[in-house]
Amino acid sequence: MNAREKLIASCERTKSLVCIGLDIDPKRVPKICGEGIKGMFQFALKIIAATSDVAAAYKPNMGFFEALGPEGLSLLKHIISRIPPEAAIILDAKRGDIGNTSEFYARTVFDIYKADWTTVNPYLGFDSIKPFLDRKDKGAFILCLTSNPGAQDFQWLQADQVPLYLHVARKAATWNTNGNCGLVVGATYPEQISAIREAAGDMPFLIPGIGAQGGDLEKAVRFGTANFTRPAVINVSRGVLYASEGEDFDRAARAEVVGLNEIINRLKKSPA
Numbered sequence: 001m002n003a004r005e006k007l008i009a010s011c012e013r014t015k016s017l018v019c020i021g022l023d024i025d026p027k028r029v030p031k032i033c034g035e036g037i038k039g040m041f042q043f044a045l046k047i048i049a050a051t052s053d054v055a056a057a058y059k060p061n062m063g064f065f066e067a068l069g070p071e072g073l074s075l076l077k078h079i080i081s082r083i084p085p086e087a088a089i090i091l092d093a094k095r096g097d098i099g100n101t102s103e104f105y106a107r108t109v110f111d112i113y114k115a116d117w118t119t120v121n122p123y124l125g126f127d128s129i130k131p132f133l134d135r136k137d138k139g140a141f142i143l144c145l146t147s148n149p150g151a152q153d154f155q156w157l158q159a160d161q162v163p164l165y166l167h168v169a170r171k172a173a174t175w176n177t178n179g180n181c182g183l184v185v186g187a188t189y190p191e192q193i194s195a196i197r198e199a200a201g202d203m204p205f206l207i208p209g210i211g212a213q214g215g216d217l218e219k220a221v222r223f224g225t226a227n228f229t230r231p232a233v234i235n236v237s238r239g240v241l242y243a244s245e246g247e248d249f250d251r252a253a254r255a256e257v258v259g260l261n262e263i264i265n266r267l268k269k270s271p272a
Helices: 001-014 037-051 062-064 069-084 099-112 125-133 165-176 190-200 216-223 249-269
Strands: 018-022 057-060 088-095 117-120 139-145 181-185 204-206 232-237
Touching: 001 125, 001 139, 001 216, 018 037, 018 088, 018 117, 018 249, 037 069, 037 099, 037 249, 057 069, 057 165, 062 069, 062 088, 069 190, 088 099, 099 117, 117 125, 125 139, 125 165, 125 190, 139 165, 139 190, 165 190, 181 190, 190 204, 190 216, 232 249
Parallel strands: 018 057, 018 232, 057 088, 088 117, 117 139, 139 181, 181 204, 204 232
Antiparallel strands: none
16 A cells, blocks of 8 residues: 555545644643653653544654654654554655755655655755655655745746746646655645646645634635545644643544544535
8 A cells, every 4th residue: 555545545444634733842741741752752642542543644743853852853753653554644854855865865754754755845856856756655745835924935926927836736746657746735825725736636635724824624625625536634733732731632632633524524515
C-alpha cells in the first residue's frame, strides 16, 4: 500500500477527513501530564489514544520538536512510533533544497522518522522535490496556497496573467507520475480552492487553516474534495489539542474531532 492508498484507506476506516496537527507547545501541556519532555510525551499519547479511531491522519510539526534539541527529536520519533500503523502520518517538515541535499532530507523524514508523507517547498523547482517523489511508496504535499497572511507576498503574484499558486498546482500535476504528489491548500482562501482542484486533478489536498486561523470548514471541504469525489484531509491543530486545559483534555480533543466529523459527514449527505 502506497502513501496515497493508505491516506484514502484511513479516511474510509475512520469515516473522517480530520488530520490532527501535533504542534505540541510545552507551555500549553496540561499540568496533569507533567512537565518537559515527559509531559509532552504523555500529552501526545493521550491525544492519540483518544482520537485514533476518529481521526484519519496525524501531522507532527518538526519545528516544535527541533526547538528542543536532541531530546525533542527523540521525542518526535517516540510519538510517531505510538501512532497506529493504519493511520496516515504526515511529517510537516517543509523541506526544499538542491537535489543532493533533498535526497538526505528525504531519507530523514521517510527512513528515520517513518513518515508516510511530508511537506515540501517548490520554490527551488523539480530537482528539489524529485528525491521525495522518487520514493514511490511515500508522498509529498507541495506547498501551493498556504493559510498564512504572508501567502499574499509571493503566491498571489501574477505570471502570464495567472497567479503563482495555480502555476504550482499545474506543475505539480505534471510531476505526479508516481501518483504520490499532494498539495497544501489553505482553508483561509476557500474561493481559490476550486481553481486549484481543477488544475490538480485527483491529487490529495492537505487543508490547514480551520479553527484558530478562521478558515471556512464547509467551503474547504466541498471545494477541496470537489464535493467528495477527490481525496483531502482537513488539518486542525490547536482547536483539538487545546480544546481543554483541564484533566479532561483528551476527552475534549476527541469531542472536537467527533464534532468535525459529524459536520463533514452531514455535508457529504446533503447536496451542494
